[in-house]
Amino acid sequence: MTPLAMIMNAARRLETLFPGYFPETKHQHAKDFGWPDDVRSEDALRMYHRHSIARAGVNKTILKTWQDFPALWETEKAGNTKAEQEILQHFRKIGLWRALAEADRRAIVGGYAAVILRLADSKGFDQPVGTVPGGLSGFAEAVLVWRNQLEVSEWITDAASELYGQPKTFTFNEAAIGGTAGRSFQVHADRVLIWSADGTVAARSDLEPGYNDLLDMEKVKGAGGEGFWKNAKSSPVLEVDKEAKIAEMARAMGVPEDEVADAMNDQVEEWQKGFDKLLMLQGMQAKTLSVNLPSPEHFHGIPLLSFAASLGIPAKILIGSQTGERASTEDSDEWDRTCNARRESIAKPRIKALADRLVRFRVLPERDWFVGWSDLTEASPGEKIDRAVKMANINQTQRDEPAFTATEIREQAGFDGKAPAPYYDETDFQDPSVDPDKKDE
Template sequence: MRTKFPMGTNNKAIVKRQVVALSQLVSRASLASAMGKTYGGQRDTYTALGYKKTLQFSDYAVRYLRQDIAKRIVDAPVDSTWRKKPEIKEKGEKDATAFDEAWEELVKAKRLWNKFIRVDKLAGIGRYAILVLGFDDDQELSQPVEGATELLYAQPYSEGSILITQYDEDVKSERFGKPLMYKITMLDTVTTSSSVTREAYTTRSGLGKEVHWTRVLHVADGALEQDVYGIPRLEDVYNRLENLEIVVGGAAEMFWRGAFPGLAFEADPEADIGDQDMSDLQEEIEEYIHGLRRYMRVQGVKVNSLTPQVADPKGTVEVILQMISAARGIPVRILTGSERGELASSQDESNWLSRIAERREDFAEAFVLRPFIDHLIDIGVLPDPVEGYEILWGDLLSLSEKEQAEVTKIKTEALATYTNAVGADLIIPPEVYLKRFFGFTNDEIEQMQEEIGIIFDRAKEEQDLINEEEEAARLERAGAPA
């Protein structure tokens, strides 16, 4: 299909873009043709193993929708990243400001967290995704935003619904190399079809709209040479996903066939079996296999049960999952939801959350939240914060209530053991012990010492009072004046 360009684009520019696009296609084709080549190009392992050399968005999309682990690979980092929503507020202000109130109202009214999660997932299926931003200005979608005061909607679209029709070619522009105009298919056959096929994604049809870049939030995950195209999360593990599909599907077929491997009927060479007898036997065999009959008349025929050939696919599946885990940085137990081994699972969870903490700042904040908020401030939809704003993420590694209770119990038992141990304070002074093993600061230790001193003084006063009362009672019993 021939690419359409905005009005006013001259023929020289069109030819230039077509040459660039052709050069990119040739480069990709050359790279794809080299995949799987070994022994100096004499052996093509990709062809021998049935792997596709060139992957399209439709390949990733269908696998995401139809293969369990593929969906998990795309969704797992997104779900963990946005599970604890960040707090976004104006810097240096304790009370809620106009910016704070406007942002909170916008988040609730437009369900922005849900939109961010969806565009993040779509960006991982393909090379990029976008949020189309609808404003209350009087301009068409193909025109720059001007005079907007309200965000009406934010609609996510995947790469399969988008065509970038124009790029910024001005080398002195801060947007050099980035899209200027998009063409978006807003209605397509996939959204109304119950059948998800690769053909459905390659024959999309619907209402095409030209959209200016000022009405778009462009999100690309894993971009390397430029900011426009990222790397699909399924690309580097696509071959392993095909292997997993073959192993799991083949195992199901193997167990299906192995449950009833079949029967071998051996006719006695000395038996007199006519054509009618063979026809009747054939009919009985069919009824036994496909019907409810559980007996056969086999006079003159010996029946042998075939030995099932069933292999355990567990080892092969585990190897494939480990390869996927290594490539995507997702622990196998996180990938499959397994909790075997408390210590190993806790360590995997800790490592995974550390990666997610990095992703929240390096991707979610840097390429989703800040570009979105900054754009709305520039347009005038959000008030301009005087000292700027800050994005505060919650602590992913914070302990649960159960874990906190267990830690408190362990620390209490350790402290009791320390205080009851004779001479322990001579080896490790109390101040050092509290600071090193309990993490208390010097100020906190001094405060505890002051409170302990107050408690001791109060206890001494109470004991002195008790002693005085006992002495007075003793003297009274002895008949002496108090």
């Protein structure tokens, strides 16, 4: 053996002993484990529609983020002004907040979604928007669009433009999602609100990081179900004895020799249909093949935890189980903080972008509108009352002066801190024998 051949032989042995260590023999995880190299938007959409855990992860994120609706305020705090009330009523009328919540759901699945603004400006969808007459009434509808239904058809290529590199027009194809017919037309970017984590069409699906975990859960669940079914079905395997005479078996069954196999299939099928059936064999032995499966919970639980981590949702909240009050409370608090962060980093910026655009269209009065939304991390009414009760109990244990004032206790209970107005009037303490109308006589 030549020196070169000896070296090559030694290298092959080292690669066999230490697979994956040498660059030439890296482990191809996607190929070996049955994972796709790329996750397309169609794959994510199919997984959302067909996988219960994927659907739960997306829907619970949306239900918590949008458990109540935001509002547009003229200042940093709600003033219940006339303009705010008019906006509230009109947005409720056209279902804007529900449309934006659904856009958020679709963006989690596809990476981005869109809302097409239908405006009463007497122009086509492919035309830019100027001034919309009629104020709020000029905003007629918010049309929801999946990612696959909307593609950029033209980009802004003028380097001198402040919108350089952004979409100029889109192609809307309604039939791109589950249909053979539908509307198809060009839409100007003025009339499209892109909803995504970064406000662009480059965002990726939130299901992509945990997509392999979803596939693994499908494999474990499918294999467990198939194994259980095969064991329960218990189809016999017929072993023909070497001394068996096929011609005699055919005569006993009343069929030609070439139909013995079909006759045996029919006999086995009849035997499986009822417990009172007999399996008549001649020169054959019936055996069953059982599938021995390990407990699938552990194999299913690992990708489940991994998928929950990819969405930032506690596993107990994802699957709806609670094993302890303390654990569930901590998970709930963490989930509140996560969804509160989604409001701040994703939802509020997109709502503010929509408000600024409506101001430019003269649909909304020219203001620096604020997006008002409740704080998901704020204590519940019951928790506030519990805090107030604890503070009052502490006051009772103090020998000198109370640790908390009445105002502080009321504020912790969720009130404004002011003492409540008396629920009685001066006549409640008046001598009932005195007529109030004649007390001065």
